[in-house]
Amino acid sequence: MRWSSSVLTAALFAFLAVAFWGISFVNTKALLAELTPSTILVSRFAIGSLFLFLFLIVFRYPLKLSLHYLPHLFILGTLGVFIHQWLQSTSLLTIQASEAGWMISLVPIFTCVLACFFLHERFTLKKGIGMLLALVGVLLITNPTHLSAFQPGYILMFLSTINWAVYSLLLKGLRIPLPPVSITFYMCLIGTCLSLPIVHVTRSIEELTSLSITGWTHLLFLGVFVSAVAYFLWAKALTQLQASTVSSFLYIEPLVTFLAAVYFLNEKVLLLSIVGGVIIIGGVLLSNHGLTQAKNRE
Secondary structure (H helix, E strand, O other): OOOOHHHHHHHHHHHHHHHHHHHHHHHHHHHOOOOOHHHHHHHHHHHHHHHHHHHHHHOOOOOOOOHHHHHHHHHHHHHHHHHHHHHHHHHOOOOOHHHHHHHHHHHHHHHHHHHHHHOOOOOOHHHHHHHHHHHHHHHHHHOOOOOOOOOHHHHHHHHHHHHHHHHHHHHHHOOOOOOHHHHHHHHHHHHHHHHHHHOOHHHHHHHHHOOOHHHHHHHHHHHHHHHHHHHHHHHHHHOOOOHHHHHHHHHHHHHHHHHHHHHHOOOOOOHHHHHHHHHHHHHHHHHHHHHHHHHHHO
């Protein structure tokens, strides 16, 4: 099978976006030692919005927006920016970055489920077995049998995976007639505005003025590369590839997060988490394989 240069470029964009997001769990976890989740949320997307605005001005991308598409962008900004990032940053208060990374592997599963309901794709036996395996993997990681060890962060991360699957399908299906970078800018801007009411302004200013150099490095990386560049690359990849294909790149994210968390945060390498993560990825791969076979038979 020969891949066109546009497909290869889109695949590279998806890979880079996922790599940035994988590292972002480590950045956020480190920042939580100095900043509250709300301060992180507003600051990173304010930085991202400013960066994208300057990018649009310098390279003369269109900023004019038809009011007809404002509700579409509002929905995308709410789901993909405000809700998604609030869920993830808050979850990291009680769970490890590597655990959050493994749970991201569930996104392609929920994408498949939503595709069955809304795109009328066939539900196969392999897909069902794969979903059960992925669920077993999550249970191993979260270890809910020990109630004293179970943290609300697992529930928040679980909800964020469902939310991201919905966001990706909407981003692909709404077909807003703007360049991906312009769409990303408006999403970041909307997400920033939605985050402002949950911020204690005085406290956030105090936190930012006392933020360490290392903390600013983490925050700038989140703002520029994770909140701006990665969202743009993801949207760009979705213009060339199917949503299910792009979401499959999320298999890489847990590995990136795991390696970064061990290296930068010195998180413990738990055998149960590794086994659970491998089972999750295996289940997701099996589920998507079932989806591919169903498409081929059609």
